[in-house]
Amino acid sequence: MNRLELTGLTARPSQVWGGVRLVPLVREAPVEGLRLHREVYEGLGAGIVELGPRTRYVSYVPHGLVADWSGEGGPGPETGRKSAAYGTQFGGGGAPRGIQLPPVPHHRQAKRRPGDRLRFLPLHLALEGYLSLHFGGPSTAWEEWSRTALRDGLSPRAEDAYLGRSVRGLGDALRIFEIHPGQCGVMVYVCDALAAAFVVPHPDDYRLLHASLVEDLYGELVHQHALYGAPVPENPVRIGGEEHIRDLGELRAAARVQERAWEEAHDTLFSRELLDTPYAFDKVYRMKSFTLWRFLPPFVRDGGGQHIGETITDHKGQVAYLKTFRLSDPQIRRGHLLRTLSGAGWELDRAAVALGSSREELVRRMRAAGFSALLKGSV
Amino acid sequence: MNAPETVRASDTFADLVAAEDVLLFVNAAITATGQREFRSAAADQQLSLDFLHTYVRVNYRRVYAASLALDINHHNAALIVRRLLETAGEASPGERRTEGRLIAARLALLPPPRVYRLFGELRRAGVNNRRTRAIVREWLAARPDLGHDAVKYRAGLKRAARHIHLPCPEGSGPLSEVGEFLFRPGRLPRYEHGMLDAWRRAHYEQGALAELPFTVAEGFAAKHGMKREVFLKRAAPRMTRLERLRTQEMRAAVRRPNAPSAEVDLTVMPLTRLALYVLSLGFEQRAERRAELSGALRAAARRATGAHAGSWGRVHAVLDDSFSSSGSGQKRRRPLAVALACHHLLEALAAPGAYRGLWTSGAGDALLVRPWGPTPLGMRVLDALEPGPDGAAPDRLVIVSDGWDNAPAGLAGEVLRVWRRRLDPERRTAVVHVNPVYDAEGFDVRRLAAGVATAGIRDAEDLPALVEIARFAEGRTGPAELYAYLDRRVARFTGEGEREGVGVVA
Numbered sequence: 001m002n003r004l005e006l007t008g009l010t011a012r013p014s015q016v017w018g019g020v021r022l023v024p025l026v027r028e029a030p031v032e033g034l035r036l037h038r039e040v041y042e043g044l045g046a047g048i049v050e051l052g053p054r055t056r057y058v059s060y061v062p063h064g065l066v067a068d069w070s071g072e073g074g075p076g077p078e079t080g081r082k083s084a085a086y087g088t089q090f091g092g093g094g095a096p097r098g099i100q101l102p103p104v105p106h107h108r109q110a111k112r113r114p115g116d117r118l119r120f121l122p123l124h125l126a127l128e129g130y131l132s133l134h135f136g137g138p139s140t141a142w143e144e145w146s147r148t149a150l151r152d153g154l155s156p157r158a159e160d161a162y163l164g165r166s167v168r169g170l171g172d173a174l175r176i177f178e179i180h181p182g183q184c185g186v187m188v189y190v191c192d193a194l195a196a197a198f199v200v201p202h203p204d205d206y207r208l209l210h211a212s213l214v215e216d217l218y219g220e221l222v223h224q225h226a227l228y229g230a231p232v233p234e235n236p237v238r239i240g241g242e243e244h245i246r247d248l249g250e251l252r253a254a255a256r257v258q259e260r261a262w263e264e265a266h267d268t269l270f271s272r273e274l275l276d277t278p279y280a281f282d283k284v285y286r287m288k289s290f291t292l293w294r295f296l297p298p299f300v301r302d303g304g305g306q307h308i309g310e311t312i313t314d315h316k317g318q319v320a321y322l323k324t325f326r327l328s329d330p331q332i333r334r335g336h337l338l339r340t341l342s343g344a345g346w347e348l349d350r351a352a353v354a355l356g357s358s359r360e361e362l363v364r365r366m367r368a369a370g371f372s373a374l375l376k377g378s379v
Numbered sequence: 380m381n382a383p384e385t386v387r388a389s390d391t392f393a394d395l396v397a398a399e400d401v402l403l404f405v406n407a408a409i410t411a412t413g414q415r416e417f418r419s420a421a422a423d424q425q426l427s428l429d430f431l432h433t434y435v436r437v438n439y440r441r442v443y444a445a446s447l448a449l450d451i452n453h454h455n456a457a458l459i460v461r462r463l464l465e466t467a468g469e470a471s472p473g474e475r476r477t478e479g480r481l482i483a484a485r486l487a488l489l490p491p492p493r494v495y496r497l498f499g500e501l502r503r504a505g506v507n508n509r510r511t512r513a514i515v516r517e518w519l520a521a522r523p524d525l526g527h528d529a530v531k532y533r534a535g536l537k538r539a540a541r542h543i544h545l546p547c548p549e550g551s552g553p554l555s556e557v558g559e560f561l562f563r564p565g566r567l568p569r570y571e572h573g574m575l576d577a578w579r580r581a582h583y584e585q586g587a588l589a590e591l592p593f594t595v596a597e598g599f600a601a602k603h604g605m606k607r608e609v610f611l612k613r614a615a616p617r618m619t620r621l622e623r624l625r626t627q628e629m630r631a632a633v634r635r636p637n638a639p640s641a642e643v644d645l646t647v648m649p650l651t652r653l654a655l656y657v658l659s660l661g662f663e664q665r666a667e668r669r670a671e672l673s674g675a676l677r678a679a680a681r682r683a684t685g686a687h688a689g690s691w692g693r694v695h696a697v698l699d700d701s702f703s704s705s706g707s708g709q710k711r712r713r714p715l716a717v718a719l720a721c722h723h724l725l726e727a728l729a730a731p732g733a734y735r736g737l738w739t740s741g742a743g744d745a746l747l748v749r750p751w752g753p754t755p756l757g758m759r760v761l762d763a764l765e766p767g768p769d770g771a772a773p774d775r776l777v778i779v780s781d782g783w784d785n786a787p788a789g790l791a792g793e794v795l796r797v798w799r800r801r802l803d804p805e806r807r808t809a810v811v812h813v814n815p816v817y818d819a820e821g822f823d824v825r826r827l828a829a830g831v832a833t834a835g836i837r838d839a840e841d842l843p844a845l846v847e848i849a850r851f852a853e854g855r856t857g858p859a860e861l862y863a864y865l866d867r868r869v870a871r872f873t874g875e876g877e878r879e880g881v882g883v884v885a
Contacts, residue, residue, distance in 0.1 A: 012753070012786065013753075013785060013786045013787030013788065014788075015753075015785050015788075016788070024753075176417060176418055176703065177702075178701050178702040178703060178752060178753040178754065178785065178786075179702065179751075179752065179753075180752065180753050180786070181740075181752055234788045234789070235788065236787075236788045236789025236790075236792070236793075237757075237787050237788065237789050237790050237793055238789075238793060239793045239794070239796075239797050242797045242800065242801055243801070245797060245801050245802070246801070246802075247802065248761070248764060248765060248798075248802065251761065251794065251797060251798060251801075251802065252761050254797070255757055255758065255761060255790055255793075255794060258787060258790060258793075259787060259790075262787055
């Protein structure tokens with residue numbers, strides 16, 4: 001498995017507001033046997049996550065998702081009560097709202113809950129996958145690497161992301177978006193650049209999770225496009241060849257053609273960069289026939305967008321859940337450099353050859369990318 | 380602003396632009412209320428409307444005044460009156476006379492709270508000339524009972540009286556007591572006027588509450604610590620029609636199941652208000668009271684159509700119940716209520732059995748509509764253009780929508796354009812689009828296509844009149860007809876049968 005399979009999801013006509021274009025993805029039938037619920041955490045998103053013994057990080061954790069593959073159907077009263085143990089459940093009518101979160105850290109990013117349920121922190125999985133890319137540092141102690149690099153690896157490693165609320169126009173666009181019947185996902189474009197993709201297994205889950213998109217993290221590029229970009233055109237449809245239309249049936253057929261044209265245009269033109277890229281998948285958790293993965297792009301620098309993300313696929317490899325984060329150019333560059341360096345066994349000369357440039361150029365690029373601390377000052 | 384499709388040689392370009400501006404303003408004045416809408420904030424709406432008012436007042440002052448005679452909403456009527464009085468210096472004596480008549484006629488129709496608010500705004504703006512004072516004085520003189528106003532709109536009346544130096548002589552007489560009540564409270568041991576005295580007694584006597592207007596009594600009830608349910612039951616006879624509708628649910632909740640129902644007679648409610656009330660109920664309740672609710676809606680629609688009933692022939696309608704018809708926190712479900720009211724109104728207007736209403740969501744039951752889902756207006760328009768059961772194309776197609784056609788965008792406009800050009804060039808079917816939402820960015824209601832007449836709508840009851848105006852937007856009638864129409868409306872409004880002397884256009 002190296003690609004995302006969005007079979008079963010059809011793109012419906014987009015809705016545009018300012019610079020934001022939202023493309024609804026509709027499923028014919030919901031995915032059997034998997035539901036997603038949301039739990040909201042107290043403290044305005046400030047949370048502590050425990051990764052392992054004595055490894056913790058403080059981060060923005062507005063909510064977690066609970067994947068439920070017990071097949072008990074919707075969030076009934078019983079399941080609602082169970083999942084509300086650590087937060088708020090919107091789905092269950094009788095479930096209490098806003099339970100105090102005990103001041104304990106979230107234990108791991110993906111954590112098994114009683115029953116067939118898994119709690120995971122959306123986007124944290126993906127971002128951690130990106131941040132921990134070759135986090136250990138040089139595998140061979142070549143003389144160019146500094147002592148810090150050899151001792152601590154890339155630590156501390158930091159990247160910037162922006163809250164959805166601070167992406168101009170996104171909040172409004174999501175508020176006025178008209179959810180389609182059977183909608184299970186959405187593609188968010190800012191200035192017609194794919195900013196995020198979000199897919200859930202069931203339409204009811206989507207309706208509850210739609211508003212959570214504004215609390216998600218978005219890349220630097222998305223933020224800048226929204227801030228400086230112009231409103232995108234709505235692309236109203238145009239019925240061509242009207243002189244051949246002689247009755248209402250032909251007019252209807254012409255209108256249908258317009259609807260199909262958009263679906264094809266979206267699949268081939270808009271979402272291609274997401275679907276045609278080979279990803280490196282990393283298994284996080286196995287839940288019966290479903291698997292939770294996180295994936296990293298190949299970090300090629302061809303000018304297209306590169307997305308990291310996490311996904312739940314069924315046994316056929318079809319996507320039941322998907323959430324992506326668009327990397328900015330500097331982030332792609334850093335990923336590319338790290339990949340090349342590790343591919344060359346952290347030997348500067350070999351890496352320079354692989355990049356098709358000189359050693360001095362590579363050192364300059366590394367320093368420009370923010371990896372100065374890895375190199376000795378004399379290099 | 381769309382260019383009309385056919386331009387007559389005799390009309391100059393400036394005339395056409397002027398006619399378009401007039402229609403634009405009328406649409407805005409009918410729909411915009413300066414409140415939050417689904418897609419724009421209150422501030423955007425007010426800013427946009429403010430510009431439009433200034434633009435039309437400066438360029439077409441006579442039309443600006445004449446629009447008072449149309450079915451514009453109260454917010455805009457008050458705004459126009461204020462602007463006209465503020466800039467009276469820009470009008471000629473003849474214009475001022477016409478304006479004065481229009482203002483007086485419009486003020487008589489406005490609800491009193493809004494008029495008192497308008498007087499307060501005039502005071503704040505420092506508009507206090509002899510003419511303004513006369514207008515306020517005449518309006519106050521026409522009030523049936525100033526004692527009632529003094530209790531119910533105390534601050535408003537006080538401000539107005541102070542502003543126009545209303546003489547409230549000491550001694551006896553109805554005005555003197557009102558003057559004592561407003562300006563020297565607590566001086567008189569008791570009042571001759573029943574309501575003024577009830578107000579005095581209500582401070583210490585719960586029984587006096589029954590004689591006070593509902594809004595005033597509410598405050599006293601809270602002061603006396605009366606139970607809300609008990610109070611509502613007692614106050615019911617003195618409530619206005621809309622107050623009764625508003626408190627209906629609360630009163631119904633406390634009524635014992637087998638008690639005689641003290642329910643409001645829904646059939647006397649105005650159609651759009653009734654639709655708003657119906658939509659505020661839950662699905663179970665709507666289903667339970669189906670006969671009562673749909674009966675009331677039908678009766679209200681029949682009353683609203685009046686002489687027009689059954690005169691529209693075969694009518695097909697496309698009604699928007701997409702998510703955007705949920706309106707905003709300030710105008711809750713307003714667009715959907717207008718669509719629901721139009722549904723019943725059109726049923727009454729169409730020939731018996733010749734009506735077909737299609738909701739964008741595909742819902743079949745009008746009583747159980749809810750604002751949800753996208754707006755596939757194009758496909759629904761196609762469905763509505765299909766011939767009816769008798770195999771004949773509809774005589775009229777009415778589209779009730781906020782104009783945001785998004786699945787896919789612009790398909791409705793394209794369908795209507797191609798259909799008009801290729802399949803119905805003789806215009807056998809009249810298409811009209813009524814839009815309940817003012818688009819702040821476009822300074823107009825949002826249109827579907829250039830060739831489709833679009834009119835703003837606030838209350839579904841005005842639909843027949845609006846369709847008449849929308850005719851002018853199609854571009855097949857010239858400006859002269861539009862101005863003649865305005866003249867007729869002004870003459871009818873100010874109560875003058877003859878048309879001379881009221882000329883709107885020079």
